[in-house]
Amino acid sequence: MTPEGAILPVSRHTLHGELVERLRDLIIEGKLLPGARINEGVLAAKLGVSRTPMREAIKTVASEGLIALVPGRGAVIRKFTPQDVAEMLDVLRILEVAAGQAACARAGDDEIATVCALHEEMMGFYAVRDRLEYYKCNQAIHSAIARLSGNRFLADQHQAIQARLKRIRFIGNEEPTKWAGAVAEHEAIIAALTARDAAALTQALTAHLNAAWHRVQDIL
């Protein structure tokens, strides 16, 4: 990938970008709970910055949908209704199915192999019941499938929505039976993808995301 001695631009750390990531993580990791108000001053102080870049980061994350802005009253961590989650999962399904169709048609064997490798890795984590690492692999697989479409914009949109649902889906898969179900569905997805069977892949992805809805439903 990176040629020996290649000169690549220094990654300029902007405070804004840094804060956006930190803020997103705080929400996704559950340190900031849905419904909770954000006090700019104290949060900025905790992160060791002034209110100005903190506010800019809040505005950015708000436009991504994780935070709601209440005029005159600041920002609150957005609380997703069951309907919100169902709708997001539906769009995720639409995008993934479309990506899957495109992938069967245009993805190279090497690209598909990469996804399979991720799947193997994920199964390894499942074997030792490492739920966090399993989950990371899981997300990586779905992101990879989105990228297989060859449409970067689609992949980006997919990624953004997946990020919003990250926490909810992570909590939703806590039960062992649910987890086992998800694993089985993944097997079907990988099989269909390897065979480049577009129809089967559509079926498998749809089933997987419908099941995901049933899995998270309880915790909403």
Added chain:
Amino acid sequence: MTPEGAILPVSRHTLHGELVERLRDLIIEGKLLPGARINEGVLAAKLGVSRTPMREAIKTVASEGLIALVPGRGAVIRKFTPQDVAEMLDVLRILEVAAGQAACARAGDDEIATVCALHEEMMGFYAVRDRLEYYKCNQAIHSAIARLSGNRFLADQHQAIQARLKRIRFIGNEEPTKWAGAVAEHEAIIAALTARDAAALTQALTAHLNAAWHRVQDIL
């Protein structure tokens, strides 16, 4: 809709929201051209505000994708490559087709009638060659179809992408022959929707958005 004497909260105009809209409009209307750098100071002065809310608005619009932030060098109006546009149109097609499918299954006759009414209005503007009003109706129709899905999140995502392409598609349809083509495609869409013919609607929408790509290709 609004009951007689119903008390609805006063619409609080936040400077931030106002600026975001103004900034979006400036870009979409072409007052700020792609590739141009934004000077926070002068733009804020022109709009009669200080740099702080202006910067926040810029960050927000940037996260929407119309502006690119260059660390240490401020913000530039984002320039879309032909590939970017093709990818966005593709996602738009995916979302609209999915919305259309859902609409055929679940939309009420009244909802469909609303879309048809918009179509009639649009044809009126076409008859007198009022391109701007025609275009507004056009966008409204596509947004309405997205809403017919019953999935608000899908509709919102669709809306956001459509907004990004607004200017490019407006310019792309300048030629009379292209315009006529678009009108014909719309007729097919409305016919399929009225008949609740999901397959035909998918066909019509796909054709329309593929054609849209051909129409804008020249100006990129």
Added chain:
DNA sequence: CACAAGTATGCTGTATGCAGAAATCATTGC
């Protein structure tokens, strides 16, 4: 004891100030 009005505090929203990095322009050497 409950409730309402007034007061006080805290927070948001906006403006301004300041340091450092870019960009532009002038100057000097070749």
Added chain:
DNA sequence: GCAATGATTTCTGCATACAGCATACTTGTG
């Protein structure tokens, strides 16, 4: 005459300051 280098100016990025609104608390009254 052109290129490279240095100085100046502008602009961004962040911090701080201030005003107005929202909320919480307190106090007075029925």
